[in-house]
Amino acid sequence: MNSTTSTIDDASRLDLRKQALCDAEMRQAHYLSHPVVTDSLHLATEPVKEVFEVVQHLIIHRFPGSPFIGAFRMGKTHTIQILCDELRRIFPKLAIGTLIAKKHDKPTEKAFWGDALDDYEHGASLYGTAPERRRRFMSMIVSAVLSVKGDQYVFFVDEGQCWTLSEWVWMRDLTNDLKRRGIRTTTIVFAHEELNVLRDMLISTGRTDLIGRFFHTPYVFRGLRNESELQSMMQCLDDPSKHEHPCGSGICMSEFFLPAAYCAGWRLATEAPHLWAAFGQVAARQGRIAKDIGMQWVMSSIRAWLFIVANYDSADFKSPPDSWVEAIGASTYQASLQ
CATH class of the missing domain: 3.40.50.300 (P-loop containing nucleotide triphosphate hydrolases)
Incomplete structure (x- = not known):
């Protein structure tokens, strides 16, 4: 009984993966309800x-x-x-x-x-x-x-x-x-x-x-204070056991947006140094230092960045120059420092 159930579960999971990653119509439906898109993702930072x-x-x-x-x-x-x-x-x-x-x-x-x-x-x-x-x-x-x-x-x-x-x-x-x-x-x-x-x-x-x-x-109640905390948070988006969409698909948050890159070994957590440096660059425009960065700014920046780079998905994906600075700009983080 357990073996049969496992097979059915595996088949369902593969079917969900195909829907979310390969079927254009179903992918759009899953995209519109995605926790990153709807800003409904709760991360234990x-x-x-x-x-x-x-x-x-x-x-x-x-x-x-x-x-x-x-x-x-x-x-x-x-x-x-x-x-x-x-x-x-x-x-x-x-x-x-x-x-x-x-x-x-x-x-x-x-x-x-x-x-x-x-x-x-x-x-x-x-x-x-x-x-x-x-x-x-x-x-x-x-x-x-x-x-x-x-x-x-x-x-x-x-x-x-x-x-x-x-x-x-x-x-x-x-x-x-x-x-x-x-x-x-x-x-x-x-x-x-x-x-x-x-x-x-x-x-x-x-x-x-x-x-x-x-x-x-x-x-x-503080925000993220260093690159290490940011990276730890971003690792959660790479782990389907913590957050997946659609439910039961085994597709983590980052794979959904960049499936080819993810399959080739890329992980969102490797972008943490670039994102942290970009926050520092944007803060410096206001004569400030990036510290205690709230989750609103972090998740808004990650969301904007995933939207920006989704069309660049490939097995040899590399983050486009200044894409993180552009993404932070969309989050209105700089305006909060004024």
């Missing part, structure tokens, strides 16, 4: 692994929470998705959810709970008074914990710098009420450096209730 170790520690020891603070375009939203997926795998009795902090000119509790319900795709996010919406959201959290037979809930808050003192007080009250119901919470905040302004204000005014609950120990 070194910075992401560092964050995971901290988050895992906070959860195991049931700390109330801490913020991760980094510049824009560091890949915070994608990191949250990776963390959620991995935590659910490791901790099956852990309930998890993500709130996306919204900025309002005049924050109201009604809008706050409406936003929270909407983040959880609740159909009644626009209906009811503030207390009704709050009870609705509370019920969702309690149900989620009961459904996994646990006693702990992890909130991820994305764009945490958007909330004012009022929103954090409402969040504090929610976690207090959950605790009274036997549910311990951990709140992991991802935010831009603007969050430091709020944290400093809370410290200066003695708001230890909020500092201890959400902002006790800030951690830096």
